[in-house]
Amino acid sequence: MNLFADIRASVLRALQDMTAAAELPSGLDFSAVTVEPPRDAGHGDMATNAAMVLAKPAAMKPRDIATLLVSHLGRDPRIETAEIAGPGFINLRLNPDQWRGVISDAIREGADYGRSDMGKGTRVNVEFVSANPTGPMHVGHTRGAVFGDALAALLDFAGFDVTREYYINDGGAQVDVLARSAYERYREANGQEPTIAEGLYPGDYLIPVGQALKEKYGDSLLDKPEDEWLAEVRDFATAEMMKMIREDLALLGVSMDVFSSEKALFGTGRIESALDRLDKAGLVYQGTLEPPKGKLPEDWEEREQTLFRSTDYGDDQDRPVRKSDGSWTYFAPDIAYHFDKTERGFDQLIDIFGADHGGYVKRMKAAVSALTEGKVPLDIKLIQLVRLFKNGAPFKMSKRAGTFVTLRDVVEQAGADVTRFVMLTRKNDAPLDFDFDKVLEQSKDNPVWYVQYASARVNSVLRRATEAGIDVSDAALSAADLSRLNQPAQLELARKVAEWPRIVEIAARANEPHRVAFFLYEIASDLHSLWNRGNDDPSMRFVQPDDPAGSQAKIALARAVAVVISAGLGILGVTPAKEMR
Incomplete structure (x- = not known):
């Protein structure tokens, strides 16, 4: 169930009725019409921009459209009031x-609550991590791995057919450097x-x-x-x-x-095939690039190369292939x-x-287009940097890695769930500070602990209710007399529950698991707030043995x-806490 989508459907039906009654001109595009929580919760439960986005194409005043729409929405028994603002x-x-x-x-839908068919089975390839196979994964890879895995899970939850893919960069000079480095350890x-x-x-x-x-070659390579x-x-x-990277993941x-x-692309004709496709479209030519802006490198010389016309697709300059x-x-x-x-x-x-x-984005988008x-x-x-801190100071390098803090270092100290x-408490394009002391402290300032504490509190309520002889099976709870929930804070929390399907679709549409x-x-936070009200008002406590129905x-x-x-943590790849220790 998605209550926001249901009410939006009601708004669209009202607009269609207005069109049929000639109150609106025919042929209007309703795709930009939204129904969402108002910026100020005091203004209502939901707000729609229908009159605003339709005014110009309908050649009508927004308030005139709004007045007509309000009269139609009044026929929906789910809507108590519809008021025009601004x-x-x-x-x-x-x-x-x-x-x-x-x-x-x-409660009835359980793990499927909020699951969407928005993706309609669209096949999506999410390529992430793709670290050079030259060493263990570092903390930057960690953030990319978490983001990619959570995004894939989010898209799956939203109805897409998702494939997680790792591109092994084993065709460049860096793997030759790896071989020479490994050979020195072989000599050792x-x-x-x-x-x-x-x-x-x-x-x-x-x-x-x-x-x-x-062990494999003895001393035969010396x-x-x-x-x-x-x-x-x-x-x-x-x-x-x-093998090490798979273990780290x-x-x-x-x-x-x-x-x-x-490496598998070389010598197989696959590179030639892709470039031939671009060439047949007139997008490959022989030419020279302009010199880089600013101070020229000492080794710069103009050379004729084979170039892709990426500027035809929004790039800043054509790119050599x-x-x-x-x-x-x-x-x-x-x-x-x-x-x-794509094939x-x-x-x-x-x-x-x-x-x-960052400089690769435009050229790659141009090529795919x-x-x-x-x-x-x-x-x-793009995944921005992670800055590590411990004991108030930057976290030092890993000797094992040689030059960086590894994924294993982070997970062994903080745990996978944390x-x-x-790693998802900031948008991907914003830098992230990972403080080992703060991420393990038990306080509201630690988001992972705060969310896990809410999960543990619910489990505590269920245990105490069971001990008091109250039936808290999902069947019993889904059939409970919910008219007993009449406090504003209780209804506000119910509204938050109703937002979850909408959040899933918004996050999936933007590819933003954060x-x-x-x-x-x-x-x-809303659950904790409601819980704390019970400290001052016993009637607000969740478990009251003398009132099983309430x-x-x-x-x-x-x-x-x-x-x-539980559903949200599942998308993030985090196990809900049953109790806090």
Whole structure:
């Protein structure tokens, strides 16, 4: 059930009736009509912008439309009042039974409450993490992994057919550096002094790789020229790093559906096929790029290259796909990879990149638009940096990693649930501070604890009610006499429960899972506020053994809140707390 969608449908029916009665001109587009909570809760339960957005295309005054619309809405028994505000907004107040009914619906639907068919099975590919397979995942990857996994879960909840994908960047020079670094650890495993030259990866995480190489090859690779061992060691080390990355992702509860290899694109004709498609569309040509703005690099020289006309699709400049020496640029296999995703039948693509990939957004969107003639949208979400603090100071580097704090460092100290929730307490394009002391403290300022405490409180209510002999099964609670809920704070919390399906659709439409985390904090805050009223007014307490019917009504409200929190935490990949320790 989505009460906001139901009332919007009522508004649309009223507008259609007005059109049929010639009160509105025919052919108006009602898609921009919304029904949502008013900015000021004192103005009503819901508000619609119908008169405002239709005034110009209807060539009518907003208040004239609003006056007519109010008269039609008065026929809906669910709407108690419809009042015009300002230039033409309409504030609606619903019969309180509508909010009470949401409580029963939430309990009956359980884990499916708020689930939407908005996506209508649209096939969506969410590519995230895609870290270079050259070492353990760091804290930046952690945020991207959590965001991507939560977004995929959100879209699934909203009715999309979602595939989680990891693109292994194993086709570039960085995997050769990995091989050389692993070879030095292989030499070390064979009793030789490793030479960790500048540019190699210094982390201790490669020591086990070197030992594994020794176990497989003994000393047979020692003193051989690089060209005889590089390819074999590269493949071995890459596989070991991907095993480590999978283990790191598992610590966060992240599981990929597909792992795609950049290396697999080379020598298979797939890059050529994608570029040929662009070439046939007249979007590939031989040319030279303008020199970079500002101070020219010392090695700059004008070279003729194969260029993609990305400016035809909104990019700042055309982009090279083949260098003057005939080799592919980094952009070429990325074009082929995205073409491959569209060829696999995905209707929508989402890429989740680190903040340092900001310059890649326009060119990648241009390529996908050109390849699909604009039929497959690509949304790119940039993940900003995470700043770690502990004991009031920046958290130091991980010796094991060599240069950064690893995902494993964070999860081992904070736990997967805390890590996941905190990573979603800011919008993806805003920097995030992760303070190990604050994320583990028990206070309202710690959102994950505050939400988990609300979940634990509901479970406490259910246990105490059971001990008092009150039937708190979902069947009993969904059939409770909810007319007993007549306090403003109780109805306000019921309104919050009713908002959940709307929040799911808004968050899914914007690809913004942080909205779920924000909403969970808000509904948890409302539950805590209602709970605290019982400290001053015993009649507001959830469990009252001498009034089982009244208790059931109040417990039903709490149970509905728990349903929402459980569903929201499920999207975020966090386990609801049964009790706080």
